Amino acid sequence: MSEQVESLIRKDYSAGFHTQIESDTLRPGLDEEVIRFISAKKEEPQWLLEWRLKAFRAWQEMEEPTWAHVSYPLVDFQALSYYSAPRSMANKPKSLDEVDPELLATYAKLGIPLHEQEALAGVAVDAVFDSVSVVTTYRAKLEEAGVIFCPISEAVHRFPELVKKYLGSVVPQKDNFYAALNSAVFSDGSFVYIPKGVRCPMELSTYFRINEVKTGQFERTLIVADEGSHVSYLEGCTAPMRDENQLHAAVVELVALDDAQIKYSTVQNWYPGDKEGKGGIYNFVTKRGVCHRNARISWTQVETGSAITWKYPSCILKGDNSVGEFYSVALTNNLQQADTGTKMIHLGKNTRSTIVAKGISAGRSQSAYRGLVRINAGAEGARNYTQCDSLLIGDRCGAHTFPYIESRNASAVIEHEATTSKVSDDQLFLCQQRGLDAEKAVSMIVNGFCREVFKELPMEFAVEAGKLLEVSLEGSVG
Amino acid sequence: MLDIRNLSARVEGNDILRQLTLSIRPGEVHAIMGPNGAGKSTLGNVLAGRPGYEVTGGEVLFQGKDLLAMEIEERAREGVFLAFQYPVEIPGVSNMEFLKAAVDARRRHRGESELSSFDFMKLARDAAKRVSLDQAFLKRGVNEGFSGGEKKRNEIMQMMLLEPSLCILDETDSGLDIDALQVVAAGVNAMRDGQRSFIVVTHYQRLLDYIVPDHVHVLAVGRIARSGGKELALELEAKGYSWLEDEGV
Numbered sequence: 001m002s003e004q005v006e007s008l009i010r011k012d013y014s015a016g017f018h019t020q021i022e023s024d025t026l027r028p029g030l031d032e033e034v035i036r037f038i039s040a041k042k043e044e045p046q047w048l049l050e051w052r053l054k055a056f057r058a059w060q061e062m063e064e065p066t067w068a069h070v071s072y073p074l075v076d077f078q079a080l081s082y083y084s085a086p087r088s089m090a091n092k093p094k095s096l097d098e099v100d101p102e103l104l105a106t107y108a109k110l111g112i113p114l115h116e117q118e119a120l121a122g123v124a125v126d127a128v129f130d131s132v133s134v135v136t137t138y139r140a141k142l143e144e145a146g147v148i149f150c151p152i153s154e155a156v157h158r159f160p161e162l163v164k165k166y167l168g169s170v171v172p173q174k175d176n177f178y179a180a181l182n183s184a185v186f187s188d189g190s191f192v193y194i195p196k197g198v199r200c201p202m203e204l205s206t207y208f209r210i211n212e213v214k215t216g217q218f219e220r221t222l223i224v225a226d227e228g229s230h231v232s233y234l235e236g237c238t239a240p241m242r243d244e245n246q247l248h249a250a251v252v253e254l255v256a257l258d259d260a261q262i263k264y265s266t267v268q269n270w271y272p273g274d275k276e277g278k279g280g281i282y283n284f285v286t287k288r289g290v291c292h293r294n295a296r297i298s299w300t301q302v303e304t305g306s307a308i309t310w311k312y313p314s315c316i317l318k319g320d321n322s323v324g325e326f327y328s329v330a331l332t333n334n335l336q337q338a339d340t341g342t343k344m345i346h347l348g349k350n351t352r353s354t355i356v357a358k359g360i361s362a363g364r365s366q367s368a369y370r371g372l373v374r375i376n377a378g379a380e381g382a383r384n385y386t387q388c389d390s391l392l393i394g395d396r397c398g399a400h401t402f403p404y405i406e407s408r409n410a411s412a413v414i415e416h417e418a419t420t421s422k423v424s425d426d427q428l429f430l431c432q433q434r435g436l437d438a439e440k441a442v443s444m445i446v447n448g449f450c451r452e453v454f455k456e457l458p459m460e461f462a463v464e465a466g467k468l469l470e471v472s473l474e475g476s477v478g
Numbered sequence: 479m480l481d482i483r484n485l486s487a488r489v490e491g492n493d494i495l496r497q498l499t500l501s502i503r504p505g506e507v508h509a510i511m512g513p514n515g516a517g518k519s520t521l522g523n524v525l526a527g528r529p530g531y532e533v534t535g536g537e538v539l540f541q542g543k544d545l546l547a548m549e550i551e552e553r554a555r556e557g558v559f560l561a562f563q564y565p566v567e568i569p570g571v572s573n574m575e576f577l578k579a580a581v582d583a584r585r586r587h588r589g590e591s592e593l594s595s596f597d598f599m600k601l602a603r604d605a606a607k608r609v610s611l612d613q614a615f616l617k618r619g620v621n622e623g624f625s626g627g628e629k630k631r632n633e634i635m636q637m638m639l640l641e642p643s644l645c646i647l648d649e650t651d652s653g654l655d656i657d658a659l660q661v662v663a664a665g666v667n668a669m670r671d672g673q674r675s676f677i678v679v680t681h682y683q684r685l686l687d688y689i690v691p692d693h694v695h696v697l698a699v700g701r702i703a704r705s706g707g708k709e710l711a712l713e714l715e716a717k718g719y720s721w722l723e724d725e726g727v
Contacts, residue, residue: 425529426566430620432550433526433560434576434636435583444579448570448619 025084030077032056035184038083042153042187045160055173055183062177068339069368069400070308075247075282080216082185126151126190126206138202145201147231148193152220155191162193166224170253170288170316178249178284178310182218186251189219194229194260203458205234208250216247223253225260225295232263232458245273245307247282254289254297258319261296262289265457266313267465270305275363277335280307287311293319293348300456302465303330303340304472312370314343317351317379324353327453329465331446331472332365332397341371341402346379346412355386358450360469361397368400375412382409388418391449393442443470479504479675480525480545480644485536486700487517487524494520496700497536502644505672509686509711510679512697513719518679519563521697522646525677526560527553541643554580555587559642561633563649568620573632576620577602581639605638608668610661627658634665645669646677651685663688683715 026037035056039049064074125138126149142149148159155163173183190206208219225231248270256262264287273280283306289297299313315324326342344353359367373384390399401418423445431441447454447466454462480502487495494517502508510518524531525538527550538545545553568576581601582592593601602616609631621629630650637645647666651659666676666689678689686694686708694710695702698719704710 424566427568429528429550430562430566430568431576433528433554434580434640435551435554435587436579437551437583440579444571444576445568448568451570 026081028079028081030056030080030082030185034082038185038187041083042156044156047164048156051168051173052184055180056185058174059177059180059184062174062180064177068310068370069366069402070310070337070339072245072282072308072337075245077181080247082216082218083187126204127209141201142204146195146198147200148191149204150191152189152191152222153187155222159191159193162224163191163222166222166253166255167220168253170255170290171251171286176286179251179286182220182249182251182286185216186218186220189221189250190223191221192223192231192233194225194231196226197228198226199229200231203232203234205236207236208248216249218248219250221250221252222255223262223264224255225257225262227257228259229257230261232265234265234267234458236267236269245280245282246271247284248306249284250286252285252287252313254287256289256291256295256297256322258293259295260292261298263298263300263458264289264313266299266301266303267457267468268301268303268305268309269468271307272305272334272336273307275334277307280336281305282308283311284308285311287313288316288343289314289324290316290318291322291324291348291351294321295319296323296325298325298327298456299342300327300453301329301340302450302453302457302468303328303338304468306338307336309336309338309340311340312342314345315353316345316347317353317382318347319351320348321350322348323351325456326353326355326357326371327456328357329360329450329453329469330358330367330369331360331469332362332367333472334363334365336363336365336367338366339368339370341369343372344374344384346373346375346382346384348379350381351379352382353384355384355388356452357386357388358453359388359390359399360393360446360449361390361399362393364396366398366400368402370402370404372404373406373414373416374404375407375409375414377408379409380411382412384412384414386414386416388416389449390418390420391446392420392422393446479506479541481539482525483537483539485521485524485538486534487520488532488534489520489530493534494700495524498697498701500695500702502675502677504643504675505670506693507670507676507678507689507691509689509691509694509708510677510697511681511694511711511714512703516697517700518697519648522560522648522677522679525553525646526550526558551583554640554642555584557641557643559637559640559645561630561637561645561647561650563652565621565624565629565633567622567624569622571620572617573620574599574602574616577616577636577639580636584640601639602635605635608638609635609665611635626653627655630654630662631658631665634662638665638669642674644675644677646679648679649681650678651680651682659685660688683711686711 035052039052171179173180192204194200223233254262270281270283291297297315303309317324324344330338330340332338341357342355355371357369359369361367369388375382388401392399399420403416405414407414423442427445428438428441432438446469454465457465482498482500484497484499485495486497512518533546578598585592603613606613606616611631621632650662691708694706694708696704
């Protein structure tokens with residue numbers, strides 16, 4: 001396919017600026033002393049320090065996984081700094097008025113105003129800058145409903161019994177190499193608790209920003225939806241443009257108790273590196289949720305950023321009649337590589353899961369879907385439907401599908417459909433013959449391809465996601 | 479309206495059009511007939527600017543402007559419409575969204591404002607009715623899962639909405655049953671207003687019973703071998719194309 005489409009593949013990254021702000025950044029390197037430092041900095045209780053150290057010792061015994069369909073030089077974990085915080089956050093500001101205006105300006109520039117009166121109506125935001133949470137909006141309003149939405153570092157102090165009960169309950173410290181690393185050094189992230197029977201009155205959102213040079217970001221998010229409650233949560237991510245690669249290794253744990261529903265949406269736009277593949281974020285993330293009886297967890301992700309993506313948001317369908325869903329759009333351009341998908345583990349009876357994964361590859365990028373559907377012996381009447389579609393733009397990119405299906409129960413019904421298609425010259429010509437320019441045509445075709453996933457996003461973000469794809473494809477035809 | 483002078487074009491290294499000359503005045507309907515491989519479809523594709531069709535000589539003036547110098551979308555916005563022989567599918571993009579974007583692009587080009595969704599809906603519903611397509615087709619993906627006949631009717635609907643000055647119908651009759659053929663022909667005839675011109679590319683005389691041409695041209699080895707009135711089509715129907723070769727054209 002034509003040079004036409006080839007030249008569409010250029011993109012400008014609008015979130016790539018760096019904020020000039022004084023930070024306290026820990027010396028590079030990782031050892032027990034660093035972990036003790038982080039824990040002390042956050043005045044953590046002894047049990048949490050022990051928990052971190054246990055993770056660290058496990059991590060030291062583990063090896064970086066290499067099975068994913070991505071290639072990159074091994075990360076030098078001793079060259080990274082594991083903690084960085086804006087200096088102005090040292091004495092924690094009590095209200096928005098006390099927050100460093102530079103920080104507020106950074107978020108405003110990213111389109112995330114933190115003043116409540118300007119904020120997106122009906123969305124509460126927790127803003128995480130490097131290793132700390134800067135501000136959480138609408139807390140008072142949420143607390144009226146009994147909803148807890150705060151930095152996890154704060155939750156450790158205010159709600160120790162909840163944190164102690166659920167932290168690591170879905171993703172144990174030793175789960176995998178990156179999860180162990182995260183458990184050892186996680187700095188901040190969001191904590192959410194929705195009480196029994198409560199429908200969270202607004203969308204919750206966390207916005208992650210990596211700013212400081214040579215730091216890793218290791219946030220930890222824990223969402224607990226008590227019996228019969230509902231919550232919709234969205235995370236967004238950006239980082240400055242830098243020549244070196246930066247590491248992001250997050251852990252997200254979701255707990256949906258009986259009859260609860262959690263909808264977790266991600267719009268990930270970490271810096272993807274330049275056209276030659278220099279720089280960009282290494283995004284190694286473990287996301288998993290557990291569904292109790294009649295509960296539902298729905299993961300929706302739109303991934304356009306990062307140099308390397310390694311990410312499999314998963315559901316453990318433990319309770320009978322529980323439902324897991326995964327809707328994903330992963331777009332790679334230039335030299336980006338993504339290995340992403342999901343795991344649906346059916347344990348309970350009549351559990352159901354749906355997977356709709358859309359991969360779009362442009363430039364010289366490589367995109368892989370990797371998904372596991374496992375039906376355990378006790379999962380009578382389990383059902384899964386998987387649909388994996390790949391769209392190629394140009395002829396130098398690749399799309400790969402690695403489905404793993406394991407069924408130990410004969411009553412299970414598992415369906416898998418996969419397609420690969422190209423943005424064809426004929427489609428482009430049809431659009432142009434009707435008066436559309438080539439860029440508009442490609443973005444329309446790609447948006448059409450993603451429609452089934454976009455309709456799962458909260459309304460405001462569906463529009464954003466469409467625009468983000470458009471920007472990410474800028475210059476890929478012309 | 480359209481002046482084609484000595485147009486030569488090549489596809490994948492083969493010379494298909496050889497110094498073709500044709501002049502079309504406003505309001506006229508010209509039928510292009512001829513054996514397979516004569517260059518009938520190539521002519522439409524070259525005029526629309528399809529990639530892969532290389533112009534090797536000659537010129538084309540469209541309403542006094544140099545058509546071959548324009549980008550594909552510019553030609554469309556200036557009023558050249560090609561109804562495809564094999565319309566492609568664009569899954570997930572609704573017909574409505576696609577058509578509105580196309581109509582807006584054309585309107586902007588003319589210096590007109592974009593239509594409101596409400597006004598556009600009214601126009602689109604009316605156009606769908608005129609080609610006997612159910613309203614549901616407006617919400618479906620562009621040509622997604624349409625039958626052959628539905629695709630062709632969808633093409634005519636697009637033509638109605640875009641109000642082009644020059645309509646090129648590339649074997650629109652192929653694969654149509656008689657009912658669909660009549661619907662398509664009625665759509666085209668309704669758009670004949672004395673100003674708009676048509677190039678109707680077809681294999682068969684049958685279509686020309688419904689869309690009566692002012693001129694019929696027979697294309698052979700890349701140029702016009704014979705021109706005449708509508709009776710020429712009947713003659714071709716009776717005698718086939720082989721007599722052209724016998725006459726040494």
